[in-house]
Every structure is written in structure tokens, then in C-alpha cells.
Amino acid sequence: MKLVKFGGSSIGDIDRIKNVLGILAKEKAKGDIAVVFSAFGGVTEDLLRCSQLAKNNDPAYQPLLLSMEKRHMQLVKQLISVQKQSSVLTYVKVRFNELEDLFHGIYLIKEFSGRTSDYVVSFGERISAYILAEALREKGMDTVYLDARDVIRTNDHFGNAKVNFPTTNQLIWDAYTKNKDKVLVITGFVASTDKGETTTLGRSGSDYTAAIFAAALKAESLEIWTDVSGVMTADPKLVYSAITIPQLSYSEAMELSHFGAKVVFPATMQPAMRRKIPIYIKNTFDPSNPGTLICEETENNKLIKGISSLSQISLLNVQGSGLVEVVGVSSRVFGALARSQVNVILISQASSEHSICIAIKSSDAEKAKDVLEQEFHYEIIAGEMDKVAVVPNMAVIAVVGENMKHHPGASGRLFQALGRNNINVSAIAQGSSELNISAVIKQTDLQKGLNALHEAFFLADNKVLHVFLVGVGLIGRALIKMINNQLSKLQSDYMLDIKIHGLANSRYMAFDEDGFDLAKNPVPSERDLPMDLNVFLNTMNSMNFSNSVLVDCTASQEVADSYQRVLESKVAVVTPNKKANSGTLEKYKELKKLSGQRNIKFLYETNVAAGLPVINTLQDLILSGDRVIRIEGVLSGSMNFIFSELSKGLPFSEVVANAKAKGYTEPDPRDDLSGMDVARKILILGREAEQDLHFEDVTVQSMVPDDCVHTRSVEEFMEKLKAHDDHFRGLLEEANRKGEKLRFMAVLENGKASVGLRSVGASHPFYSLVGSDNMILFTTERYHEFPMIIRGPGAGADVTAAGVFADIIRLGNYSR
């Protein structure tokens, strides 16, 4: 025989109830069952609300009671055929009359005791089970309604009564044998004392009822039907990739639930567990889902079963020389805490015995500090012990699973995952049962920690990078396309997954917790939210993914100014935007330091020469001890394109327009023509070469004619430029006459840089450049006689997006 239990949410309305009746018909077809029901969804709460209103002498309880009565009557009419309705309606009516009398009494005497409360709420289960027993009979099931108060005997601890098992088991057995061929339909939650007073069984009481019956009847299994598909690997509200745990041992279920896996409350399952009855947690709304099986021995191949946590924790630190080798100190610590009802959640003491660290609920922290300081008053005065330090705003994160004891490496994986995400561990505890490893971390790190551990233990083989992309323009869009094209290969061959959760341009922003479908080329639009960088970053932080990265594909100063805050929140930054690194030297150094010290990556290969490996190469040279003597470069793809095209005989204004159309220029092409873009790049290269370079150290020759400097828009600028076509043709002709070519270049030497237009002869390396080519020559102590040369297209959507993409993938390598 199988014991089946449905909670209030499973029978919340008529559709849900019909669904449950269908499930029961199928279950019955498989074999004998007995059913436990809670009250219909929300009824217990409504009964308590009525009671409170009545107690407060508020007649508003009357309409509430009336609406409850209507709701029940309506259900009877919907579930039971007209011929059979009247007796059920009468039953319900009589119960509501009793309730009315009860509330009237409470209203008059303004008193509502625990005893009355248990009696009041018992109506919920009594009415629901009665109606459902009748409804099942209508469906052809031979049911019998059983008021559990007739069989479950308890003491008179109203609200949380303790069961007298010998008597209860006998009474249940008798009731069962009396109705052997029938389906018992049992009221959950309620019981009674020997004197016949109604009691209730406390938290998750209906589950408890089901477990008590399952044990007494030696059921083959117990099925708890609820509104989720079993116990999940982590809280799905915090870990979006959480999945159902197929099997849990009884001890694992106990451990997980202790840490707040709210689906089942295994203390209530104890009677079934003692008899080793398998327990299934099933989803009423997805009956074909196998859910979770909780049993004695599980088929087990995962290192851990689940990850759990407790919030609102404080750490107490009791420390001092007075603790070392003094017998009885810990007994005094825990004795004092116990006497003042402080529950200790976690304890950790190093073998040096110099300090004891205790995790408790934050609400107990002040009391705990006081009692401990009283207990050790004299030791503190004598300086043998410090005052008790309290660290608030902490959380306990725990991995649970019996397999940990057979396989070394669980704690290694745990600390590695937390460490890689820059989550500091303040205390650790693992009992010798090795069923649970707990770590105390900051509350603000909790969600990230849960996700990091979930990835490490459950998706271990696939690293996920969580991207927040600001700037869905030319480069941003090309990047999205590129990631989408490469995703399945990265997933299958490199175990790397990339999800984009946030997208923004200057006007709108959009978020997707599961990650946008990149195949749809997502772009934020007026259907989404108005862009607000602050909100964007806050949302990013609140999603709290491990391995998060802000990808900045704007040219915005505001976004660049946010990197410090982003890095401080332990989110990496990848960007082609040069604004941050070419601002003040102090800012540049600060960001480098922050990223280095906290080990949060800040990658910007595309700041110079797009995807060409310039920055990484330079960093490698420097890291390996080389010293840069001179850097010479054509660092602007657009300018090289412009002066190359010019030599084909096209007017200057037209080739500038072409460069813009091809996506080589900055969002504002004046940034290129003014030499600013190249100045920024040589400044960044100098700084990467460990030179303390300021903007004033760069001399810049602008290509923007004087009357174009103050144009108000890009369009006006492009228009005015036409008047200068002859000037640029003249420059070209002069170079041609000398057999030379015009190159816009930068040179850095002896702590000074210059940027401007030169004409170079055929022997110069820059002579042969074509199109959007860049070329960089590093003369260093090692590359002294002949410089190291890097050459190739240095602007354009694809070559830039590819460089940004490579930086993102690099993050995946670091975080692996």
C-alpha cells in the first residue's frame, strides 16, 4: 500500500483539484493507496485571520468567513453531481455554522488560546478531506473519510503536539483493517489528546500525518505531492541552473533541509525513515517528472548532492591566551550560550586553541556577546581573554553529500571555486561524518558563492561566463554574432559556455536571467528599460553570477569611469574602449593595481590595433624582463585607410566617409582625424611599457582643418571637410613627387611621444601598408638590432569583435 499526500497548493482551486483527482485515479490503478489532504490552499491562513479579527473585536471576520463558506460550497457543486450534493453541502454548512459560533465566542470574550487555535484550524482539513473523499467516490473510488483526530493521539502541546506512537499506531491499524478494501481519505495536520481535545502537529504537519500513517501501515512508499519537482541541487531563486536531485539518502535530506531546502522538512518524515520507507517528492503540476526519491541507500555518482545556505548569521570570536590548554573553556562557552537559549549553528576551533569561532543567528548576536563577556568577566579584566568580537552580516554555505567521505577533493573544489570568485572564507566546519562541509562567508557573497559552487560541483565540466554587454553598436553587434556562431564549439570542445544576461546601448537596456537567445541578434529597444548605467550595474550585481564580466563596447567616458566600481564588485572588465586607460596616469595605475591585487581580470587587447596581439605581446615582453626603448607605429586603421585610398585619386572628404562607412573610425571620426585616437593608443602602449606617461607628454598633430574643429555634429563636420579636399590632394602630390607615402604615425622614445602625418620612403617599413593596416615596431633591449614587428588590419567590426571575444575566452581560462 502506498501513502499519498497532497498539500494546500496542489488543491488550491478547482482545476488543480481536478488534476489531483486524475493523478489519484492513476495511482489507484497501480495498487492500493491511502490519501492525506491538507486544507484547500489558503484556508488555514484565512481561518487564522478570522480568529485574529474576532479576537480584536473586529466584525470583519464575518464577511471573510462567508466568502470561505461560499468557496467551499462552490467546490462541492463543481465536484459532486446534483443528486449527491445535498448531504455534502449539509456537512459543509454544519461545519461553517460551528465556525460561526466559535468566532462569535472569540469575538465576545476576545480570547484566542492555542487550544482554540488548533480546534479552529482543524476545520480546514476536515472539510477538504470530506469533500475530496466524496469527490473521489463520485469517480468510482471506494473511499472512506477518516478524521485523523480519531486515530492520532498526542499530548496537549497545542500547535506542536507530540505523538503517542504505540496508541496511534494501533488505532491507525484498527481503522485500516476495518476498511480494508477502501481508500482511506485522511485529514492532515490534526490529531487529538486522550481527552478528545483537538491538537495540531506543527510545521509541515500534514507531511507528518502522512509519514505517521505510512509507518503505522508499513506502506511500501510515501509520496509527497507538492508544487515543485522534488528537492533541487540549490535554491532555484538564487541559482538559476539548479536541477532536481534524483535521489537523496535520509541523512542527506536531513542535512539539506537543515540548511533551508524548504521542499520537505525531514523531521516530519522521521516515522517513515525509521521504517526505511522510500519517500518520493513529486510535482502535482508535472506528474510525469520523476521528482526526488529519498531512501536509505541511493545510487550515487555525484560528489555532492546539493548546496544549501543559511542567511543572517553572525560570527562570534572568543579568543585569548586564557584559552590555551585550559580544560573546560569550551564547556563554559557553550554552557553560557545554552543557558541563554542561543542556538549554535557552527563551531570551529584551530588546534592552537587560541580562539573559538562560533556562528549563530544574527538576532542572537548581542545577547550572546553579553553572556559570554559576563561568563569570562574576570579573564577579560585580567587580559587573558579579549572582548568577544562579533562579525555581522555573514552566511553559511554548505555542500552536502555522503559521497564526500569516499572521494577526496570535495573541500579542495569548494575552496577553489570560492577563491576563484574572490570570496573570502571566514570559518570552516566539517564533522567527521563528512556529510557536510560548511563555510562562513559574507552575506553579500552568498548568491555568487552558491552559483560558483553549483558550477564547480554540478556543471563542473562546463565553465559558464556571464556577460553584461554595454554598447550594442558596430562592435557589440559583431561580438554577439561571433559568440553565437562559436558557442556550440566552445561548449563541446572547450567546456566553456557564454551567456549574455544584460545588454545596453545609450538609450535602452534589457536583462535576461537565463541568457539572451543570441541567434536572435538581441538589441535593447523601446520595449525594454530606459538605459541608466547605475541601474544596469546594480542589476548586474544583484544577479550575482560567479564569473561575471562587464564588456564595454562603447566609447563612453561614463562607462569607463565605472570600471573601478565594477572590479571592486568582483566582476571582470573586457573592453575596446580606450577612455579608462588613456585618462590620468593615477586612474590607469589604480585600475591595474585593483585588478592585480584582487585577481579580477581587466582585459583590453583591442585598445590598440583592434584584434592584433599588441597589448598582450607588450605585457609578455615586460613581464619577462625586457625593457622598451622605442615604439613606432601606425596605430589608426581609419587613418591608414584614408591616406591609402587618397593615393587612388579619391577626394579626402569621400575617403573619410568611406572609412566611417566601413566601421574603421571612432563613433565620432573627428577623434581619428584630430589624432586623439592615436594619441590615446601610444599613451596606453607607453604605460604598458611601464613608462609614467601623461597626456602632456604626447605632441599631437591634428588633421582636422581649423574651421572644422568646432562643428556641432558629425554631419556638419563631414560636409565642411569637402572644402579641404584640395589641401589634402596637395599633401599627397608632394609626397608622390618624393616617391614617398603619407602615413599617420606615432613615435615614443625617451618618455615623450609624438603623433602626426609623415611621408615615408620605400625603405621604411610603413611604406608597404595597405587598407586599414596597423604596424607596430617594438625596439627593446632584447629586440635591439631589429625591432619586433606586428602588422595587420587594425580596425573594423570583425577584427575588433574577434579581439574582444578572445579576451572573453581568456577569462574562461583564468576562471577554470
Ligand SMILES: NC(=O)C1=CN([C@@H]2O[C@H](COP(=O)(O)OP(=O)(O)OC[C@H]3O[C@@H](n4cnc5c(N)ncnc54)[C@H](O)[C@@H]3O)[C@@H](O)[C@H]2O)C=CC1
Ligand atoms: N571600430 C573599430 O574598428 C574599433 C573600435 N574600438 C572601440 O570600440 C568601441 C565601440 O565602437 P563602435 O562599436 O564602432 O561604436 P558604435 O558607435 O557603433 O557603438 C557604440 C555603442 O555604444 C552605445 N553607447 C554609447 N554611450 C553609451 C552609454 N553611456 N551607455 C550605454 N551605451 C552607450 C551606443 O548606443 C552604441 O550602441 C569604441 O570605444 C571604439 O573606440 C576599438 C578598436 C577598433
Ligand SMILES: N[C@@H](CC=O)C(=O)O
Ligand atoms: N578608430 C580606430 C579604431 C580602433 O581603435 C582606428 O581607426 O584605428
Ligand code: NA
Ligand atoms: Na590589439
